[in-house]
Amino acid sequence: MRTAKDFLEQECRNLNAVLEETLRFKYGLDGSQQFFEECKNRLIFIANSISSVPSTDSANLRKSSIALLELSGLISRIERSSVGEYSWPFVEELKQVAEAICTEETVTDRNRAPMIHVFSDGGLDKYAIFTEANRPSNAGKRILTIVFPRSLKHFVLLHSILGHEIGHAMWQCSKHQLALRDILNTHLFSTGTFATEKDAAMWLYSANAPQAIKDQLSAFGKSGVTRNNFFRWASWAAWREEILCDLIGLLTFGPSFVAAECNLLYSFDAEGTGIGQKHPPVGCRGNYLLKAAHLLGQDTHGLTDPQIGAAVRTFWDGLNARRQPSPWFNVFTDGQIQDTAHSIAALLQTLPPSCYSSPTEVELKHLLGQLNGTIPPVGFSVSSDRTLNCQKIDFRHILYVGWIKSADLGGLTFEQVNRLCGHAIMQQRAIDIELEP
């Protein structure tokens, strides 16, 4: 009879063979050498751990077996990232934002950009950026995994929702976490409805809550969840983090994030009243995001061109129609939202190019004009004297213009607008290369 230790040692050899077969040789755009080395280091450490304990030490062998499972899952996910069923141009732009935010001091490097791998999976609910835990583990260098829904390969406008996930990745960086926690404690959670978890529970169970909320809480009550223990079921820390990530999404991706989040969240929860363990109700999230966008001036450009002004207004009117009219959904004051947003923006501005800035009217007019003519909206034009003009355009402005167009499709479909914007981001990368000194 083979012992557990025999099996685990065999599995180490198996995993080493898998590693050699899958990650040793270059594939994909970025190659896999750094992933290979990291996984190899992890495997050697786990194998050493197994060989150092006696066959009878079942507790430590079990820990190593779980570590092996995690490593085999990671190798398999990295291998799948070579399939590439997602928008490559968008990923390249997203990586630049993620690297700016998630660069950390490590034992070998004072400024190490994260190792990032990307893959697609399933449908709508798969959007995610997973960071490996900071706590002690068998991981050396941390790997950032970005997941796109396979079904949404060509829908770059919706990908803006990953701004929220960038927020989680930022929160996981120790240095940023300290600064962000200070901002939240000073500006967002110091007073009012969400000052403490007790205050939040009082608000949730208040008499003026919508009937749908009351009905859910009543059903929860049958399982023993009450106002007094609500945040033993739900996580107050998670609620706070999710709110922070919504604001970081807005500040990194701008209006396209608001549009993606409102569209996608309400597609799951049409009334905006669903209560989650990890998230406050969708209606609250939509309301504070729309308010924050307004307070940041993202919905007002002081536009002089009536045609552009009308298109932008149509877009924002459509989003504002999602606003929940009941004041119960407004959990923060304007001052709280404004001070928090400005403080986070100040932090992001030290991490270029992560902070979103609004396009000029000239840019908007140029990009929207191209999209109206069924042309990918990029920083390129031909003058009347046939001179070719190239200019740098932020990919988030392309996404914003795509959303503006989506509010009044004018004969195009939503998918076609997405495809044009996806092509635009790719073409803009070529233009940017041309513009490099």
Place this chain on the structure above:
Amino acid sequence: MSIISLHYQDHSDTLCGRFAMLVSSYLDSPEEARKPGAAIPLENLFRVLQMYRYDSFADERRSGVLALEGIDEMPSLTADDESWHLRIQNAMSSALSSAFGATPKEQAIPQIQSTLRWLATDKEVPSTDVRARAKTFLELLSADLT
């Protein structure tokens, strides 16, 4: 259906203790710190020191922004995993106080980290005094957590 279900238990504290023990042994034989696999304890300890320095221990894994939270499932009260770090934090405070006295953590931790960096890269050798204090810190941390 999976053939077995195992309850995952957090072992961060004992793992941290083991990393401290290993790195402490690297100080006696620095060449061991440059062997394959040694990067794991060095990177981990460096990271935990960063968390301690910035008092930033929140690292719960969050699901994706649109991940469903068991729609139509009835809730049940469960203990959370947000206090995983308390034993490590206390052990670090105690070891730091013993090894560095009244030196503020903002000054003491970079000294330990510089020792880890030297072990990992074989560059920028810290002073004998800094290495001795780092060794004391690691031994105390290991003893407390294992």
